[in-house]
Amino acid sequence: MRVAIALAFLLGTTWPVLASDIGPVIVIPGRPGVPIIINGVDASYTVVEGDWGLAKGQRVQPTVYGGRLIDPVPHVGHYYPSAGLQPGYGRLEIEPPADRKLPQPAESYHQSWTSQSAAPQPPQPEVPFYPPPVIAAPQHGGASMPPHEFRPRKSGNVPN
Template identity: 60%
Template sequence: MRASALAIFLIGLPATAFAGGGFDLVVPGRPGVPIIINNIDASYAVVEGVWGLGKNVQVQPTIYGGVYVPERQPSDVGHYYPSLGLQPGYGRLEVEPPANRKLPKPAESYHQSWGASSAPLPPQMDVPVNPPPVILAPEINDYPRPPRPRPRTGMPGRPPG
């Protein structure tokens, strides 16, 4: 009984090790939103060699049935790159006003300042009318100190004392 269970386990073990090396059919999560892999629209195509995040090896996938999508300009994605020489796709329109236009009235003056300081000290407390008596307790030394050893003379490196 144990031998047959062990044999079934050992036969099924290599099959599960190679289970992730097949192909995948790519289905987009939302209609109209393409799945782009290396400038190829892989929507409803067969992709072979994608292992995902489960392995520590990156493979160049092979896409069967995908459509090549030409490289898009960066301005199409909502960013403005002045080095391309293109106008931005959206944003405010900058218009330089004429020099002889009527100027608006000047703004009123405005001044504001901030400061920091410590919290005020509490008022001094007066001595109570009937202060508690101060009791001086005598020092009681329950553990007398051991006598200090006398310095030795005649030891090398020590001056005689």
């Protein structure tokens, strides 16, 4: 039991020192093929020394040991066809001879479009001319009453 307590005490006192960022570190990228760039230098899998993070007291530039310089403007190669030659520039224009046979002239073509606003519409009344029939709810009992006929009535027989 004493050994376990001593081991726990030893790990508890030394773990913050091991986890701090005050000493040199080895940079390992999070994803393979994605470089870690520090001040124009690829720092992947190298040793970096300097003050940063929570332990920095003042601004000190980190030093990268073993990194390689990265070109800030990558030089992209040109596309070469399978023949290994650089593609031509512009288009190839061939001047026809002056005494050649000319083609028939093209037929005339004309097309036009027009648009205009629609004529103003008269204002619509708020109540429609032929309103839908009104459905009256049953007054007594509900399901025992016969269904109403919902035909529009003649205008002379409408009760008030």
